[in-house]
Amino acid sequence: MKKPYYFKKLFQIVLLAIFIVLLSTGTAQLEGDNFLWEISGEEGEFYLMGSLHFMPQGSYPLSDEIYNALNNSDLLAVELDLRELDQQLIQQYVQENGLFHDETRLEDVLDEDTYEKIIELTGDFGLAESQVNLFKPWYASQVISDIIFQEIGFESAEGVDLHMIQQAEEQDIKLFELETFEEQMDMISTMDIDLQVAVLKDTLADLDYQADTLVELVDKWHEGEVEPIYEFLFANREENPDIEEYYQKVFDERDSNMKEGILELLPDYDKPFVVVGSGHIINNEGLLYLFENAGFETEQL
Known part of the structure; x- marks a missing residue:
């Protein structure tokens, strides 16, 4: 079988899950102009900055406050250096x-309507049904999400984390990775098949609306606005209990591990x-929440 184009981009695809927000963050100050916080204890x-791993061209430069904060640091910590x-x-x-x-195929674990929608979407993007039918549901959901980003002109090469890595290199700032490739991959690929199917169906919901709104969300991110991003994407966690375990794996568990990794750096x-x-x-149990509960003060810049 010919390898799909996506094999070369899998890791960037897995990093799709980038928008999740907090309705209430205790003592956190959410009044800044950047998706950047100063954390002290x-x-x-x-400094703690939220990345969008996919961005359109022309997204830079960012605000002077972000670059000044980086220049005031002696270490840049990221999830992974792609x-x-x-x-x-x-x-x-x-x-x-x-x-x-x-002998299992994708069509065996999906209802007919869902399978046909996937074949139509991926076929329009040049993938043969014989290829797609071999995909496990978790991988199919990543491929479809990547299609959305590419169709609206978002690129992983323009992601905020990569931009900040480039800026740090220019300033000879040391780089540290909080996670490993295997850790990030295993969190999704090891989900049971029913959960994979639930996530895939959630990915397929309202695709046109998602594509249109993602462009607007980039502007909100530049302005440091939290709530609009939550209203668009994280409402799914409240509305669809079938994918709760997915959010626990991709966010809650990793957020706790990231917190411990950051503490070790201080x-x-x-x-x-x-x-x-x-x-x-x-995230409701994300880094702002976790550090506040540990007695740290958080201020959005």
Whole structure:
């Protein structure tokens, strides 16, 4: 079987889950002009910036306040440095974990309407049904999401985290990765098949609306507005209990691990600059919530 184009981009695709927000953040100040927070406590202080992993061209430069904060730091911490990923490793992972290797096919685990919609969407983008039918549901949902981003002109190469990595390199600021490739991949690929199907169906809901609204959400992100992003995307967690476990795996569990990783950095670095997906910051049990509960003060800049 010919390898789909997406094998080469899988990791960027997995980073789609970038918008998730907080309706109430306790003592957090949500009145700044950037998706950037200053976090301070007895253990130390750091900057915390929410990334959009896919952005349209022309999204830069960002505000001076963001660049000044980075220049005031001696470490940039990100989820992963996408530039260092081995493309052969990604392809091998998809081959082993993203495709069915028994007699099962995608059409066997989906209802007819859902399957036909997927074949239509992926067919318009050049993928043969024989290829798509081998996809496990989790991988099919990532492919479809990537199609949405590409159709509206969003690129992983324009992502905020990559932009900040480039800025840090120019300033000779050290880079640190909070997670590993395997950790990020396994959180999705190991979901049980029923959960994978539920996430896939959720991905397919209101595709046209999602594409139109994503463009508007970038403007809201530039302005540091939290609530509109929540209203668009994270309402799904409240409305669809079938995918609650997905949010727990992709956000809640990782957010807790990220918090511990950041705490380990504070004794050794002077005000690190941390960039993670926006959802990990403003999730109901995300980094703002976790650090506030640990006695830190948070202020949006």
